[in-house]
Amino acid sequence: MAADTNTLRILVATDCHVGYLENDEIRRFDSFNAFEEICSIASQRQVDFVLLGGDLFHENKPSRSTLVRTIEILRKYCMNDKPIQFQVVSDQTINFPNKFGVVNYEDPNFNVGLPVFTIHGNHDDPAGVDNLSAIDILAACNLVNYFGKVALGGNGVGNIALHPILLRKGSTNVALYGLGNIRDERLNRMFQTPHAVQWIRPESTDDCPFSDWFNIFVLHQNRVKANPKNAINEHMLAKFLDFVVWGHEHECLVDPQEVLGMDFHITQPGSSVATSLIDGESKPKHVLLLEIKGNEYRPTKVPLKSVRPFKYKNVSLQDAADLDANDVQSVMDHLSQMVHDLIAEAAEEGHPDPMLPLVRLRVDYTGFTTINPQRFGQKFVGKVANPHDILLFTKAVKRRPTADGKIEDEEKLRPEELNQQNIEALLAESNLKMEILPVSELGLALHKFVSKDDKLAFIECVQENLDDTQNKLAEEALADKLQEDDVIVKVSEHMQQREKESIPRYKETLTSVSSGDPLSSVQHRTSQGGTSRKGNDDDEPFDDDDVPESSTPAKRKAPASRAVQKDTETPRGRGRGRGRGRGRASQGGLTQTTLNVVPVPRPPRRASRMETISDDDDENNEEEEDEEPAPKIKKTNSKTSQRGRKGAAGSKRGAASSSSSRGGRSTYVDDDVEDDDDEADAGPKKATATPSSQKRSSWGSLRG
Numbered sequence: 001m002a003a004d005t006n007t008l009r010i011l012v013a014t015d016c017h018v019g020y021l022e023n024d025e026i027r028r029f030d031s032f033n034a035f036e037e038i039c040s041i042a043s044q045r046q047v048d049f050v051l052l053g054g055d056l057f058h059e060n061k062p063s064r065s066t067l068v069r070t071i072e073i074l075r076k077y078c079m080n081d082k083p084i085q086f087q088v089v090s091d092q093t094i095n096f097p098n099k100f101g102v103v104n105y106e107d108p109n110f111n112v113g114l115p116v117f118t119i120h121g122n123h124d125d126p127a128g129v130d131n132l133s134a135i136d137i138l139a140a141c142n143l144v145n146y147f148g149k150v151a152l153g154g155n156g157v158g159n160i161a162l163h164p165i166l167l168r169k170g171s172t173n174v175a176l177y178g179l180g181n182i183r184d185e186r187l188n189r190m191f192q193t194p195h196a197v198q199w200i201r202p203e204s205t206d207d208c209p210f211s212d213w214f215n216i217f218v219l220h221q222n223r224v225k226a227n228p229k230n231a232i233n234e235h236m237l238a239k240f241l242d243f244v245v246w247g248h249e250h251e252c253l254v255d256p257q258e259v260l261g262m263d264f265h266i267t268q269p270g271s272s273v274a275t276s277l278i279d280g281e282s283k284p285k286h287v288l289l290l291e292i293k294g295n296e297y298r299p300t301k302v303p304l305k306s307v308r309p310f311k312y313k314n315v316s317l318q319d320a321a322d323l324d325a326n327d328v329q330s331v332m333d334h335l336s337q338m339v340h341d342l343i344a345e346a347a348e349e350g351h352p353d354p355m356l357p358l359v360r361l362r363v364d365y366t367g368f369t370t371i372n373p374q375r376f377g378q379k380f381v382g383k384v385a386n387p388h389d390i391l392l393f394t395k396a397v398k399r400r401p402t403a404d405g406k407i408e409d410e411e412k413l414r415p416e417e418l419n420q421q422n423i424e425a426l427l428a429e430s431n432l433k434m435e436i437l438p439v440s441e442l443g444l445a446l447h448k449f450v451s452k453d454d455k456l457a458f459i460e461c462v463q464e465n466l467d468d469t470q471n472k473l474a475e476e477a478l479a480d481k482l483q484e485d486d487v488i489v490k491v492s493e494h495m496q497q498r499e500k501e502s503i504p505r506y507k508e509t510l511t512s513v514s515s516g517d518p519l520s521s522v523q524h525r526t527s528q529g530g531t532s533r534k535g536n537d538d539d540e541p542f543d544d545d546d547v548p549e550s551s552t553p554a555k556r557k558a559p560a561s562r563a564v565q566k567d568t569e570t571p572r573g574r575g576r577g578r579g580r581g582r583g584r585a586s587q588g589g590l591t592q593t594t595l596n597v598v599p600v601p602r603p604p605r606r607a608s609r610m611e612t613i614s615d616d617d618d619e620n621n622e623e624e625e626d627e628e629p630a631p632k633i634k635k636t637n638s639k640t641s642q643r644g645r646k647g648a649a650g651s652k653r654g655a656a657s658s659s660s661s662r663g664g665r666s667t668y669v670d671d672d673v674e675d676d677d678d679e680a681d682a683g684p685k686k687a688t689a690t691p692s693s694q695k696r697s698s699w700g701s702l703r704g
Helices: 030-044 064-078 134-140 184-192 328-348 373-380 423-430 439-451 457-515 518-527 615-624 638-661 676-681 692-703
Strands: 008-013 049-052 116-118 160-162 165-169 172-179 197-199 213-220 243-247 253-258 265-268 286-293 296-303 310-316 358-364 391-394 396-398 413-415
Touching: 008 030, 030 049, 030 064, 064 134, 160 172, 172 286, 253 286, 253 296, 310 328, 328 358, 328 373, 373 391, 439 457
Parallel strands: 008 049, 049 116, 160 197, 172 213, 213 243, 243 265, 310 358, 358 391
Antiparallel strands: 008 286, 165 172, 253 265, 286 296, 396 413
16 A cells, blocks of 8 residues: 555554653653654654554653653654645544644644644543643643543433544545543443443545544553453444554554454554563564555554563473472572573664663462562662562462363462452452442542552542541431430439329328327338338338237337447348347347337438448448437337337338348338347347248247
């Protein structure tokens, strides 16, 4: 195909990564040298324009040094008086959505002899409030034509419309579609969603029908490998396309490849500078010269000679003969010899501008121990361009079973492949769940930090999620506080109600005292089943179990005063309290009397401030009581006297026993009358809990 006025000549390159390792003393100019060579080839081959497939810059925010050098290269090769042989016949305001909205060579203020058309990649994609990238700076300087920058509209995954740049040279018509990098997972869903991606076809006319257009599509995405959701399948693209330029993949596969079931071919020029020391980057670098005439094209791959030599080799220590696994020095000598061989191999290629080569040994050390790569690389300083990362140690795994469940060679091992995945894919395969940070937001923060050099990406991600978590916790705490307040209000209302109920009982007690016969009324209530436990708030202050029933009359003896004697020698036990020792044989000759004492009324105590009366508390309270005037003696019949005597003495004993044997429940005691003789005779005897029925038996034996 001879070059004429009907042949459109395009130089295709991708992934220049200008500015890569600009601070490295040895490799700082590698990316600039390669990019300048690409522009030089375009000028020498007299192409119509240069087509770049994304990642012109390595950093999203390139340094001033990188910007200056890039502008100098473009100005050197693109600004001249060479006439432009093709024209843009589409709506340029749609193709170039900037302030000027016109292709750069049509600007009368600039003499552009070599137009450059480029899309953005994942390294130099637009960001920020104004959605700008470093390529927008070059476009504003009228050095490049920036296209493929689409706005994601609609709901859900969004939708995009791909408008082609219609180029015409003589009888050759080319529709150039471009799509800058979009998150692979999202674009994958968009291609699978009907009408989410709209391909705008050029209008068909009598002079130029659809079939006369040669359709080229430029994109910068992952190709399908391990995880199909994070890549783009070739079969997702439109079938009417004729040629696809695939960026982002660094392995040089510049020869067009046919896609089964589709009518187009794919070229993958790869990167012009090695940014990863992997096997795919070690292949020779090329650019593609694409010549189009009518509906036919002719590809020509052009090697890049300014690229630094790169030698890569896989090594298995188990395959080395006479190599002792325990001899570290022999392993180092073996690997050193391999590095020297690779250096010599790179020198034999006859590079026009001799430079230090890149060398990488991927060592399978199964059955061996590793060595220090830093110490190993010190021997090759000044001989290789990467002395600190020459060695990469990996372990091998057994070959996996085939589809029929058989293993071809169980003993054969294969090296582990480098698995480059994002966070979502890694967590999905590992079946892990992020409990604090969402996976999607963490992956987006990582992308901004690595690709766009956003130093605050992780801080903003953590801060946003922290604020959300704090707000949720504050709402939960407020709900709990409101619930606790409701409980407190209900308890307070309940206590007030109980206090109101206790007032009538207190008034009833005062009425009984004023009537002059409170004890008889109390005895009348106890005979009907009243209780003396304070724990039961609705009961009266005497217990029928503590009042023994007897009809035996007894003498009454009026004490001069109400006195309490503290027994310091007798140990107090649980159950019977101060009532123990009564009814012993040694006291059988004592005269026992009962008193009808008019009690001093006490106001009822609130249930919320109730305290348990224990044995020790009973003693302390009795010691602190002041002497009161002698109680009035009221004559009763023999039966009443017997019951009164037992009620006065038994109620005191019941108070001590109920406070311990009934779990410390409080007892309301109105009389505290006790014989001094009984207190003096009480000896150190172990107290035991005695039921009320046994108390009656002891009293009966005492009377007998």
